[in-house]
Amino acid sequence: MSSPSLPTARLPLRPSPAAPATPLSRRGGPVRSLAASPAPARAVAVALKPLVSKAPASGSYRSALLLHRRRHALPESAAVTAVPEPTPKVTKKYQDWDSLTATLAGSANLPFLLLQLPQIFLNYRNLVDGNKTALYAVPWLGMLTGLLGNLSLVSYFAKKRETEAVIVQTLGVFSTYVVILQLAMAESMPMPHFVVTSAVVAAGLLLNLLNYIGWLPGTLWLLWEDFTTIGGLTVLPQVMWSTFVPLVPSSILPGIICGSLAVAAVVLARMGKLSEGGTKFVGSLSGWTATLLFMWMPVAQMWTNYLNPSNIEGLSAFSMLLAMIGNGLMIPRSVFIRDLMWFTGSIWACGLQGWGNLACMYCCNSISREFFFGTTFGLFLWLGFTFARDTGAYGNSSPMTSLKELVFGK
Incomplete structure (x- = not known):
């Protein structure tokens, strides 16, 4: 059977034993050059002529031969459809666990919102009463760090199309920004810092929205990712250094040094001077630095508790419980999609920020034994439930298989 396309698109590797039937052109008429070619060798020569007329023979023959082999080696559907990766x-x-983990991740909004609302209402009442000095007790640098962490994680989860996690982090951006706005109104936060912060938040949310719906050019998204990478690597070492300022001299050198290294790494990655693995590593830094920022916050809190044990009396057990519940609700989803970074941040915050502070409060007799051991039992029960359900959903033989896939990949 003759093809409806031009004969030059199909190249035989050897002369055929008989002259083919007169093919038709795209307009339906016969192709005269082939109709006048009784010999197979002449048909092949005429068929090759359009391909070699405007390019060197060797290059054209190779490209044509590759096209011929590709069309004969693969079925038509495989030529236009990429081979999918193995899926469970x-x-x-599996479907039930997928739906349940997404619902649990979305429900984490409630405890996180309850965790922030008391501070917002307290600041509002102090502003109305004219007691601006009370807001100086809220460190604006710590709130700014949390805001940048939320904003970076919005970008990370938006790129992975994890809608529930995007909503959680976006709510964190809004609630933290409200607190920062209150601090700026009380003149606790310098106004230039607030203006720059507002511009970054507005630009970040807009870029993430446009990228999520597919309206953002790839170049702009790469610039935003580079900005979050450099910002995260600048802020994280500075925050870690500032935690131990009573023991180490106050300095901005950690932020300057690490920020300069981050700029160099990003420039080298964009210029193609790094290996493929190095480029991927630089691309993952923004998400990891945001996670490490949140992971460092409970470390700073526990360090403060160690230096000043009397501060433990000012901690709220209910707030620590809400933090543990909010992060715990996101653990199943991180396990299900095998996201090690998300799981690391969630389990760290759940164990250290929530349970760890509760343990400090129990050791200082600030909470009852029943409350502490009840929350401890609930935490381990929740982790067991998570890995048991995940094992059944993926059809694994044991929970250790799910944990191994989470840490090392499949």
Whole structure:
């Protein structure tokens, strides 16, 4: 059967034993050059002529031969469809666990919102009463660090299309920004810093929204990712250094040094001077630095508790419990999608920021034994439930298999 396309698109590797039937052109008429060619060798020569007329023979022959081999080696559907990566067998358990983990991650909004609302209402009442000095007790640098961390994680989860996690982090951006706005109104935060922060937040949320719906050019998104990478690597070492300022001299050198290294790494990655693994590593730094910022916050709190044990009496057990619940609700989803970074941040915050501070409060007799051991039992029960359900959803033989896939990949 003759093809409806021009004969030059199909190249035989050897002369055929008989002259083919007169092919038709795209307009339906016969192709005269082939109709006048009784010999197979002449048909092949005429068929090759359009390909070699405007390019060197060797290059054209190679490209044509590759096209011929590709079309004959693969079926038509495989030529236009990429080979999908191996996916787990979709069972009813898998679908149910997928839906449940997404719902649990979305429900984390409630405890996180309850965690921030008391501070917002307290600041509002102090502003109305004219007691601006009370807001100086809230460190604006710590709130700014949390805001940048939330904003970086919005970009990370938006890129992975994890809608529930994007909503959680976006709510964190808004609630933290409200507190920063209150601090600026009380003149606790310098106005130039507030203006720059507002511009970054507005630009970040707009860029993430446009990228999520597919309206943002790739170049702008790369610039935003580079900005979050450099910002995260600048802020994280500075915050870690500032935690131990009573023991180390106050300095901005950690932020300057690490920020300069971050700029160099990003420039080298964009210029193609790094290996493929190095480029991927630089691309993942923004998400990891945001996670490490949140992971460092409970470390700073526990260090403060160690230096000043009397501060433990000012901690709220209910707030620590809300922090543990909010992060705990996101653990199943991080395990299900095998996201080690998300799991690391969630389990760290759940164990250290929540349970760790509760343990400090229990050791100082600030909470009852029943409350502490009850929350401890609930935490381990929740982790066991998570890995048991995940094992069944993926059809693994044991929870250790799910944990191994989470840490090392499949």
